[in-house]
Amino acid sequence: MAGYIKVIAGEMFSGKSTELARLIERSLIAGLSVQVLVPEFSNRGSSRDVERRLRDMRGEWQITPVPEGRGAKLAELVRPNSLVIAVDEAQFFDDDLITFCREWRMQGRQVLVAGLDMDFRERPFGPMGTLMCIANEVMKVHAVCTQCRQQDAFISHRLSSEADQVLVGETNYTALCCDCYQLVLRGAESSRDR
Numbered sequence: 001m002a003g004y005i006k007v008i009a010g011e012m013f014s015g016k017s018t019e020l021a022r023l024i025e026r027s028l029i030a031g032l033s034v035q036v037l038v039p040e041f042s043n044r045g046s047s048r049d050v051e052r053r054l055r056d057m058r059g060e061w062q063i064t065p066v067p068e069g070r071g072a073k074l075a076e077l078v079r080p081n082s083l084v085i086a087v088d089e090a091q092f093f094d095d096d097l098i099t100f101c102r103e104w105r106m107q108g109r110q111v112l113v114a115g116l117d118m119d120f121r122e123r124p125f126g127p128m129g130t131l132m133c134i135a136n137e138v139m140k141v142h143a144v145c146t147q148c149r150q151q152d153a154f155i156s157h158r159l160s161s162e163a164d165q166v167l168v169g170e171t172n173y174t175a176l177c178c179d180c181y182q183l184v185l186r187g188a189e190s191s192r193d194r
């Protein structure tokens with residue numbers, strides 16, 4: 001079977017993990033063995049959305065936490081018989097993930113990658129930009145803007161003033177469309193000028 005890479009990208013609350021779980025379910029129904037890779041940090045548990053969805057699914061699947069999202073670990077963690085490799089929260093992996101995704105595709109495996117496309121400053125997040133370039137297929141999913149509740153959101157807006165790129169926790173973010181994001185930025189500027 002020809003290998004491929006499919007990337008599901010979007011802001012927070014856009015349903016990336018739900019879409020990833022749907023694709024994994026399809027693979028399991030097709031009788032393929034699936035390995036799900038999630039970055040695991042010492043200070044928190046990894047996303048368990050996918051696991052919740054898969055719990056009742058039949059078939060061969062396994063969730064593998066990858067310490068600190070370190071790509072170098074993948075060589076020892078990925079099983080040779082995993083035909084489908086799914087990566088959740090790919091933005092937290094280092095660039096070694098890119099090399100491995102290419103390699104898995106060459107080996108004829110199906111690679112499914114879900115992650116945040118941008119950080120809260122509109123910068124491509126971790127390896128996601130490159131992964132979207134090398135993918136055979138890219139799907140962008142969107143939340144509804146939490147402010148106007150009409151337009152598609154495009155960014156995970158950070159509600160606190162923390163400046164580090166990684167600040168984990170859904171309560172720290174809201175999904176905003178372009179217009180509402182601009183209004184918030186202008187508001188922040190004018191309060192700084194005062």
Ligand SMILES: [Zn+2]
Pocket residue numbers: 145146147148149150151176177178179180181
């Ligand atoms: Zn809006």
